[in-house]
Amino acid sequence: MTRRIIHLGLFLGILILILSIHYTRIDSEDKLTWQTNWRVGPLGAFNRPENHSNKTETYENMVGQNHTEKHNEMEREEGQNAEIKKYDIIQKDRIENNESYKGLTNIFPENKNNSTSKALVPNLVHYVWLDMKGKLNFEFLHTVSMISVHKRWKPDKIFLHVYQKNYPHGKWWDYVKNNVSGIKIVEHEFDELTIYGEVPKYVEHMADFLRIKILREYGGIYIDTDVIALRSLEPLRHYDHTQGVGLVGTALSNGVIIAKKTSILLELWLEAYRTYNKIDIGKETSFWQYYSINVPRTLADIYPRLIHIEKDTLVRPKIKSYSLEPTKKYVWENNYSVHVWHRALPVPKSPGEIKDLQDEYLLKEVIEYIWYDKPPPIR
Structure with missing residues (x-):
């Protein structure tokens, strides 16, 4: 018993x-x-x-x-x-x-901010230029972006990732080649431009996927061609992975991504793309919103120690705040970069059009700071 x-x-x-x-x-x-x-x-x-x-x-x-x-x-x-x-x-x-x-940095370290005294992210900047038909215009804004990176972030090298031999062309690309050193062009073939065997619905989807693959291979800083650098990113290179909050709620923007190539969040993000074109994501969202900004936000919520999040200093301010004095003061004191929402805001096509921008418009101050090295107003 x-x-x-x-x-x-x-x-x-x-x-x-x-x-x-x-x-x-x-x-x-x-x-x-x-x-x-x-x-x-x-x-x-x-x-x-x-x-x-x-x-x-x-x-x-x-x-x-x-x-x-x-x-x-x-x-x-x-x-x-x-x-x-x-x-x-x-x-x-x-x-x-x-x-x-095995052998990678502990993804759940005691230091909850996952910051180290030594820079983890190489000072390499990556742009993606997917001109599938060779007809895209390389515009003045793109030139300002590359000049700003060259002046303010001072990378060891700038990689421009292109489709086959469809390089940028035109006078503003010529200006970049003559004034920005350390640019290396990386050609990608069509078989590289699928998402786990699925042909993307839009070239923007491929560009979003490719930027993650590029960072997994090289590490460094991915930046959109309409982002303008303002001050050194060195403090953020001490984290495994950094992104900023964008315009859509608390979702994370993929316009600037700072990550070492062994970033676990990058790996998880890539895994999520295996569902591309295989699931019904519903009518409330788009493919772009789902994979590009919602997935990294959700991963950050589940694994907060995999990522450092900058709320306002990478791709903001919001569009409606561009002319507000408190916003401009904050940007000049804190921002590493700003995202130029060129589809919603007036953007000059040449240096001669900078003067036509309203004086209270933040973008005017930003472009003058990069193009003419004009110091921002004291506030």
């Missing part, structure tokens, strides 16, 4: 242990990390695993798994879209235990 009681006690103890490890807290700073599969759904939201299967999957099968009919029925009962296929995203225990990541 005593032996049976002992056996029963052992059985109950093992059962309690199994249930207790169903989830675990990383620490008080991090969110609850469940020991089942996080799945990525529409709008970049990661759905809690209690809604999904608990089956164990290999690393190779972490992406591309469809729901069983049973789970589709559960989704119908919950009023969700049964057609949406949710795909796995790598979670904490898989990252830490997978051989692919």
Whole structure:
């Protein structure tokens, strides 16, 4: 009888242990990390695993798994879209235990800001120029961007990634070649310009995907051709990965990405792209918004120690704030760069048009600062 009681006690103890490890807290700073599969759904939201299967999957099968009919029925009962296929995203225990990541910097360090005294990100700047038909105009704004990077960020090298031999052309590209040193052109073939075998719907989708692949290969700083550098990025090169908040809510802009090539967030972001054109993301969002800005925001929420976030200093201010004095004062005191929202704001086509911009317009001060080395007004 005593032996049976002992056996029963052992059985109950093992059962309690199994249930207790169903989830675990990383620490008080991090969110609850469940020991089942996080799945990525529409709008970049990661759905809690209690809604999904608990089956164990290999690393190779972490992406591309469809729901069983049973789970589709559960989704119908919950009023969700049964057609949406949710795909796995790598979670904490898989990252830490997978051989692919051995030897990399600890992704959950004691230093919650993940900053070091030594620069982690190489001082390399990357632009992407995907002119598929050789007809894009290299404009004055693009020239200002490259001149600003050359003057203010002083990179060891500037890489311009192009499609085949469709290089930029025209007088403003000639100006850049004659005035900016250290530019290296990297040609990409068409087979490199697919998203895990899927032909992108728009060239912008390919450019968004390619910038992540480039940073995984080289490390450094990716910058859009309509971003203007204002002051040294050196402080931000001491983090594994840095992005800024953009214009859409709290979503992260991919207009400037500062990352070492072993950034785990870059790897997770690339994995999310395996679902490109394979899931219904719903009508509330676009492919661009889903993959380019929502996914990195969601990853940052789940794994806050993988990324350093700059709220206002990389791609802001917002469009409506360009003429406000407090905004201009803040920009000149704090911003590393500004994103010129050229589709919504007047942008000069040549140096002669700078004077035509309104005096209270921030962009006028920014371009004069780069083109003429004119100091910003004292406020």
